[in-house]
Amino acid sequence: SPVILWLRRDLRLTDHPALSAAVAQGRPVIPVFIHDDALAELGAAPKWRLGLGLEALEKALRDKGSRLILRRGPALDSLRDLIAETGARAVYWSRLYDPQAQTRDAAVKDALKAQDIEARSFGGHLMFEPWTVATKTGGYYRVYTPMWNAVRGREVDAPLSAPSRIPAPDAWPASDTLDSWRMGAAMNRGADVVRPHVRLGEGAAQDRLAEFIDRWVGVYDKTRDQPHVAGTSLLSENLALGEISPHQCWHAGQRALAEGKAGAETFLKELVWREFAYHLMYHTPHLLTGNWKPDWDAFGWNEDEDHPHVIAWKQGRTGIRFVDAAMREMYVTGRMHNRGRMIVASYLTKHLMTHWKIGLKWFEDCLIDWDPASNAMGWQWAAGSGPDAAPYFRVFNPVTQLDKFDPKGNYVAQWIAEGRKTPSDTALSYFRAIPRHWGLTPQDPYPAPVVTAEDGRKAALAAYENRGF
Numbered sequence: 077s078p079v080i081l082w083l084r085r086d087l088r089l090t091d092h093p094a095l096s097a098a099v100a101q102g103r104p105v106i107p108v109f110i111h112d113d114a115l116a117e118l119g120a121a122p123k124w125r126l127g128l129g130l131e132a133l134e135k136a137l138r139d140k141g142s143r144l145i146l147r148r149g150p151a152l153d154s155l156r157d158l159i160a161e162t163g164a165r166a167v168y169w170s171r172l173y174d175p176q177a178q179t180r181d182a183a184v185k186d187a188l189k190a191q192d193i194e195a196r197s198f199g200g201h202l203m204f205e206p207w208t209v210a211t212k213t214g215g216y217y218r219v220y221t222p223m224w225n226a227v228r229g230r231e232v233d234a235p236l237s238a239p240s241r242i243p244a245p246d247a248w249p250a251s252d253t254l255d256s257w258r259m260g261a262a263m264n265r266g267a268d269v270v271r272p273h274v275r276l277g278e279g280a281a282q283d284r285l286a287e288f289i290d291r292w293v294g295v296y297d298k299t300r301d302q303p304h305v306a307g308t309s310l311l312s313e314n315l316a317l318g319e320i321s322p323h324q325c326w327h328a329g330q331r332a333l334a335e336g337k338a339g340a341e342t343f344l345k346e347l348v349w350r351e352f353a354y355h356l357m358y359h360t361p362h363l364l365t366g367n368w369k370p371d372w373d374a375f376g377w378n379e380d381e382d383h384p385h386v387i388a389w390k391q392g393r394t395g396i397r398f399v400d401a402a403m404r405e406m407y408v409t410g411r412m413h414n415r416g417r418m419i420v421a422s423y424l425t426k427h428l429m430t431h432w433k434i435g436l437k438w439f440e441d442c443l444i445d446w447d448p449a450s451n452a453m454g455w456q457w458a459a460g461s462g463p464d465a466a467p468y469f470r471v472f473n474p475v476t477q478l479d480k481f482d483p484k485g486n487y488v489a490q491w492i493a494e495g496r497k498t499p500s501d502t503a504l505s506y507f508r509a510i511p512r513h514w515g516l517t518p519q520d521p522y523p524a525p526v527v528t529a530e531d532g533r534k535a536a537l538a539a540y541e542n543r544g545f
């Protein structure tokens with residue numbers, strides 16, 4: 077009887093413990109992806125990107141003699157249908173850690189087991205399962221550095237190779253077509269503008285990892301803060317969908333460290349920031365939905381999404397160049413440099429005194445590397461409401477930050493067209509990506525700041541002091 081491999085955010089064949097275990101059974105494997113309610117809630121860009129990822133995975137599976145079956149509906153119902161149709165007696169999957177998936181998966185496991193079906197979940201999305209990392213007193217880590225110290229010396233499983241072939245069933249069950257799911261329907265921006273910026277699929281992710289280790293990791297300490305340089309791994313998009321495993325990145329980073337490459341340890345530390353985000357989300361799921369520190373509930377943030385300041389922020393028209401360049405970068409590429417993320421989040425929550433949830437949601441709609449844990453942790457860090465957060469009084473100055481990290485104006489030239497005789501193609505591409513009803517053109521004058529760096533800082537600090545934090 078076949079094994080059903082229920083794929084979710086593990087769109088790869090290499091270093092895939094659930095797939096390897098299924099193949100090791102020596103029985104036919106039926107890979108399936110289910111479009112359930114959780115998917116309906118995904119933001120526009122992540123959903124579109126997931127659609128591309130599924131298309132790439134389907135091709136990779138076909139090269140191994142297999143297929144990807146697509147089903148729509150509640151996960152348990154879809155799995156039960158498949159079990160009835162194929163005679164499968166086992167369902168394997170890779171674990172996810174957000175509260176919604178946890179609840180669903182636990183219910184699926186119980187129900188299948190009650191039907192005498194083998195239901196097994198595997199690791200692979202994380203290097204360190206959240207329940208295996210604990211403080212000396214048995215609690216979870218609220219602060220990054222002690223967690224880094226706790227895991228840095230741990231053995232991380234060596235990556236598994238991809239199976240050479242995946243045994244197919246005698247007959248394939250019916251499948252939806254991916255087109256019928258219209259995964260790009262909510263992408264009201266020019267998807268063709270964003271498409272060239274996508275690094276799609278497992279092969280591309282592995283090539284990028286090799287290139288990063290070869291060319292960039294040695295100077296990562298220096299280049300990782302330069303927003304116009306592609307000096308970071310750019311792998312977040314692939315990690316988010318499991319097109320590469322963190323284990324592969326970790327081992328490549330460890331080899332670079334052993335070879336004395338300067339930025340390798342910093343890269344390993346970044347991978348552990350991702351683990352830390354998951355650790356926090358697992359142990360304190362309210363990280364996703366509300367102020368991690370509840371005393372922030374009383375802070376007088378603007379919560380009006382239609383406020384002109386919020387619209388200016390979303391459209392990259394705040395008049396603050398670093399903020400606008402970064403917001404446009406995200407709109408066009410589906411990614412934003414980490415320095416940019418910190419600056420735009422700080423500007424929204426402090427200078428514009430707007431609730432971080434509004435920013436979180438916009439990122440969720442725009443980022444092709446959207447990740448529930450890293451996004452929520454990043455926003456709460458920037459706003460000051462999270463664990464291990466930037467103290468509220470440390471307000472980034474988006475003007476001096478630009479002088480520091482973009483002294484030659486390369487990043488700004490890359491993304492801002494207004495006021496230039498010959499704008500760069502990337503800067504112009506923003507105007508091809510945005511909806512017409514925004515009414516913006518490259519010939520517009522560049523706007524004056526909606527809130528200046530100095531005024532925003534003063535107002536934020538005054539509000540903070542008034543609250544008596």
Ligand code: FAD
Pocket residue numbers: 300308309310311312313315316343346347348349350351353412413414417418421439443445446447448450451452454455458
């Ligand atoms: P690299 O510098 O090459 O780092 C390697 C990997 O380490 C990344 O791919 C990522 O998986 C992990 N990593 C690096 N920095 C962080 C971090 N601060 N937190 C958690 N993991 C990290 N990252 C996402 O993957 N998805 C998000 O939705 C997301 N939203 C963010 C929102 C805000 C407000 C902030 C401040 C940060 C957010 N980040 C998010 C974290 C970080 O900005 C990105 O992971 C990073 O820019 C990705 O680029 P890279 O792959 O080239 O990273």
